[in-house]
Structures are given as structure tokens and as C-alpha cells.
Amino acid sequence: MSFQTIGVIGAGAWGTALAINAQRAGRDVVLWAREDDVVEAINTTQKNPKYLPDADVVGIHATSDMAEISNCDAVMAVTPAQFMRGSLELLAKTAKPGVSVMLCSKGFETKSLKMMTDVLEESIPGAIASVLSGPSFAIDVALGLPTAVTLASSNQEEGERWMSAIGRPEFRPYYSDDILGAEAGGAVKNVLAIACGIVEGKGLGRSAHAALISRGFAELTRLGVAMGGNAETLKGLCGLGDLVLTCSSAQSRNMSFGFALGQGQTVAEVLGSRTAVTEGVATAPAIAQLAKNLNVEMPICETVAEIVAERITLSQGIEALLKRPFKAED
Numbered sequence: 001m002s003f004q005t006i007g008v009i010g011a012g013a014w015g016t017a018l019a020i021n022a023q024r025a026g027r028d029v030v031l032w033a034r035e036d037d038v039v040e041a042i043n044t045t046q047k048n049p050k051y052l053p054d055a056d057v058v059g060i061h062a063t064s065d066m067a068e069i070s071n072c073d074a075v076m077a078v079t080p081a082q083f084m085r086g087s088l089e090l091l092a093k094t095a096k097p098g099v100s101v102m103l104c105s106k107g108f109e110t111k112s113l114k115m116m117t118d119v120l121e122e123s124i125p126g127a128i129a130s131v132l133s134g135p136s137f138a139i140d141v142a143l144g145l146p147t148a149v150t151l152a153s154s155n156q157e158e159g160e161r162w163m164s165a166i167g168r169p170e171f172r173p174y175y176s177d178d179i180l181g182a183e184a185g186g187a188v189k190n191v192l193a194i195a196c197g198i199v200e201g202k203g204l205g206r207s208a209h210a211a212l213i214s215r216g217f218a219e220l221t222r223l224g225v226a227m228g229g230n231a232e233t234l235k236g237l238c239g240l241g242d243l244v245l246t247c248s249s250a251q252s253r254n255m256s257f258g259f260a261l262g263q264g265q266t267v268a269e270v271l272g273s274r275t276a277v278t279e280g281v282a283t284a285p286a287i288a289q290l291a292k293n294l295n296v297e298m299p300i301c302e303t304v305a306e307i308v309a310e311r312i313t314l315s316q317g318i319e320a321l322l323k324r325p326f327k328a329e330d
């Protein structure tokens with residue numbers, strides 16, 4: 001049986017867009033926000049001016065009461081990765097046993113190096129995890145522009161329930177049984193997009209940009225496989241697809257963050273100027289540490305982590321990457 005009522009946790013841009021999509025797919029949607037002004041704005045003006053001002057949020061009930069989310073048939077968790085544990089622990093207080101949870105955020109928990117699926121299992125033992133990842137800017141989805149995404153579940157029946165609940169002609173989910181691969185792709189591409197933004201901001205040229213995407217994809221695949229994912233999955237929407245989108249779009253928060261660094265701004269200046277989350281900033285050190293722990297070669301991501309921590313300058317990072325020994329392409 002498909003899910004009729006969907007609870008969405010997190011009324012940032014992506015949670016709001018996914019709520020709009022689910023409502024258009026015919027679901028009854030409850031959208032949980034931590035900020036009272038966001039709840040109020042959605043319920044009274046059908047707008048989310050703070051996080052997604054250019055979209056209409058019609059036919060969706062917003063709430064700050066997590067018990068209303070627990071009453072739904074299934075839950076989409078869309079809190080940024082560093083805050084996911086707190087949201088899930090709140091949900092755990094009222095969640096039904098074996099609740100179906102779709103994890104929609106793209107990052108690792110920096111302090112524990114854990115994936116969102118691990119955070120879910122620790123916060124709500126017995127919850128049924130799925131992962132949604134792929135090329136999808138919130139505003140595109142909210143405006144009904146077409147895209148396709150990877151929808152990964154540990155079993156096909158669960159995946160089919162989700163696909164029929166949120167799939168639409170303009171939001172095409174492709175099923176995968178590779179949850180770990182889907183998660184890894186979304187987290188690593190954000191860090192690589194920061195690197196691509198730096199290349200653009202510094203004016204290093206289109207050739208460097210393409211080379212970085214290709215070598216970055218090698219890093220993304222290596223880590224995804226080392227973490228238990230499948231290399232084939234990473235050639236799909238949640239890996240290569242999202243990498244290409246995020247690394248080529250000025251509207252990406254991660255790419256634009258890197259671009260601003262390339263243009264000479266400091267990390268604090270760029271982060272201080274935006275309310276939107278830039279996931280790659282928090283995920284970069286986690287990936288650098290995981291790469292060390294798992295003995296995976298990830299020079300681009302490690303360089304981004306050093307730059308974001310301001311332990312090296314952009315010029316030092318670029319020089320170190322260019323002076324690496326020549327080797328076989330793998």
C-alpha cells in the first residue's frame with residue numbers, strides 16, 4: 001500500500017520543494033519547521049519567504065509539533081546533515097514502530113563521520129530507511145521543472161511505495177537498492193562543487209573545470225565503494241548526475257561558495273552573508289578524515305577541507321594538486 005500522508009521534517013528550500021512535489025503527487029502533506037515565523041507564513045500566506053520565496057506552498061499544512069509528523073504514513077527528513085540527529089531524536093519521541101523515513105539531506109555528520117542512515121538507526125532503531133538523491137535544485141522542483149533522482153531503499157517493496165507516493169512525470173525517481181552509494185554520492189559532490197567553484201572564481205579555465213569533475217568523480221567513486229556502495233550506482237543520478245549539476249551551476253550554494261573564495265573572499269565572509277546551508281563546508285573535514293581512516297586517495301576533497309579550515313591558502317592548495325606525481329588514470 002502506498003503512503004497517503006507524508007510528513008516532511010525541515011522547511012528549508014529542499015523540504016519545502018519536496019512538500020510541494022508530494023502535494024502535487026496527490027499526497028496529504030504536513031511540513032514541520034523549527035521556526036514559528038516559517039510555520040505562520042506558510043499557513044497564512046502559502047509562502048516560505050525565508051527559504052524559498054519564489055514558490056507557492058499551496059495545500060500544505062505547516063506545524064512546529066513533531067507529533068503531527070508521527071501521525072503521517074511516512075516521513076521525509078530534510079534537515080541539514082549536522083542537525084539531522086536532533087530532528088530525528090525529536091521524532092523518536094512520538095514515532096510509530098518501524099516508521100518509514102526517507103533521508104533527503106546530502107552530507108555526513110562531522111563529529112561522528114556517520115552517514116544519515118547510521119544517524120537514523122541510532123536515533124530511531126527499527127525505522128525503515130530510504131535515501132533520495134540526485135540532480136535537483138529546490139526551486140526547479142518547486143516550479144515543476146523536470147528532473148530525475150535516485151530513490152534507494154533496502155527493499156524493493158518499500159522503494160515502490162515511495163516511488164508511487166512522490167513520483168510524477170516531472171519528478172522521476174529511479175529505484176536502487178544501494179542506499180550507501182546513494183548517500184555517498186550526494187555528500188561528496190558538494191565538496192567537489194566547492195573545488196569547481198574555486199576553479200571558476202580563480203579563472204583557471206574550462207579545461208581545468210572538466211578535469212576536476214572527472215578526477216573528482218574518481219574520488220567520489222573510490223569513497224563510495226570503500227563505504228559499501230556500488231560503483232555502478234555512482235555512475236547514475238545520485239553520483240555523476242548530481243556532480244555535473246552542482247559543479248556547473250552558479251545557483252549551487254556549494255559552487256557559489258567556492259567561487260566567492262576564488263574571487264578573494266574569506267570563508268567567514270561568505271558564510272556570514274547567507275542564511276542557506278552550504279553542506280560541503282561541514283562535510284569536507286568528515287570526508288578527509290574518512291579518506292584517511294579507509295585509506296582512500298582523495299586529494300581534491302582533502303585540499304578543500306584544508307582550504308575551508310584555512311590551514312592553507314587557495315594558491316597553496318592548487319599548487320599542491322598540480323605538483324602531484326604523474327600516475328596511471330584510475
Ligand SMILES: NC(=O)c1ccc[n+]([C@@H]2O[C@H](COP(=O)([O-])OP(=O)(O)OC[C@H]3O[C@@H](n4cnc5c(N)ncnc54)[C@H](O)[C@@H]3O)[C@@H](O)[C@H]2O)c1
Pocket residue numbers: 010011012013014015016034035051078079080081083086104105106107136137138139275276277278279
Ligand atoms: N536546496 C536545494 O536545492 C537542495 C536540493 C537537494 C538536497 N538538498 C539538501 O537538503 C538539506 C537541507 O537543505 P535546504 O536547502 O533545505 O536548507 P536551507 O539552506 O534552505 O535551510 C536551512 C535549513 O536548516 C535549518 N536549520 C538551521 N539551523 C538549524 C539548527 N540549529 N537546528 C536545526 N535546523 C536548523 C533551517 O530550519 C532550515 O530548514 C541539505 O542537506 C541540502 O544539501 C538541498
Ligand SMILES: O=P(O)(O)OC[C@H](O)CO
Pocket residue numbers: 106134135136137138190193242245246251252253254255277278279
Ligand atoms: O545548492 P547546493 O550546492 O546545495 O546543491 C543543491 C542540490 O544538492 C543539487 O542537486
